[in-house]
Amino acid sequence: MAASIRPRLISRLAVVTGGGSGIGRAVCQRLASEGASLVVADRSVESANQTLENLSRDHKGQEHMVAEVDVAFRSSVENLLNSIQRRYFQPPSVCVNAAGITQDEFLLKMEEEDFDKVVQVNLKGTFLITQAFSRAMVAAGAPKGSIVTVGSIVGKVGNVGQANYSASKAGVQGLTRTAAKELSRFGIRCNCVLPGFITTPMTDKVPEKVISRITSLVPLGRMGDPAEVADVCAFLASDDSLYITGSCIEVTGGLFMG
Secondary structure, eight states: OOOOSSOSOTTOEEEEETTTSHHHHHHHHHHHHTTOEEEEEESOHHHHHHHHHHHHHHSTTOOOEEEEOOTTOHHHHHHHHHHHHHHHSSOOSEEEEOOOOOOOBOTTTOOHHHHHHHHIIIIIHHHHHHHHHHHHHHHHTOSOEEEEEEOOTHHHHOOTTBHHHHHHHHHHHHHHHHHHHHHGGGTEEEEEEEEOSBOSTTGGGSOHHHHHHHHHHSTTOSOBOHHHHHHHHHHHHSGGGTTOOSOEEEESTTTTOO
């Protein structure tokens, strides 16, 4: 999806969780290139500040901020929302849920703690962010809003060693579709992006021979780039997708199609 000639998100305020690295950082950069002011939210303030430095260098004149958040905890999510509203006097009209973790292990060996941890961040965290920011949008009477969740293709097809991650991302899809049905009457659209195998800090831990085997299964013959996921997020955040809600869009290079 090529960038439009005219930026599509001028004067829009956007929050991106997990904005300190990987897909989240790419989303921040893309939304800023479309004219949005960004709240880079991450558990690591250091990583978020690195994203902010890039935005300040590449997109001068826009007002961005960094905020610390642990999406697994309601109090942290509420503090994030309050800090944004104190700074900008309004809630964001664009919210991208990109925070996520993995704790991979075979089903027969997986610890309950590792299952709970992944579900708490990936699924509960998406719920807490979506609930808090949609409430704020409704209370502010915003004429339109866009919530984008970042799921995963493995939430649709499963993956060896990722029972916890697959379950959490399948839940993100169901949550997104339900939120779309409930929030449409307030002018808030909710959509989910399903990345395939994307080059991120998560995949940096995967052995090279495994990467080669995965790449051989992708019809386009390569891993995806975070910017390619960010392109779809920007489209869903913009008015170019005004008649799209409750959708789950695959960004997989054709992996598992059909």
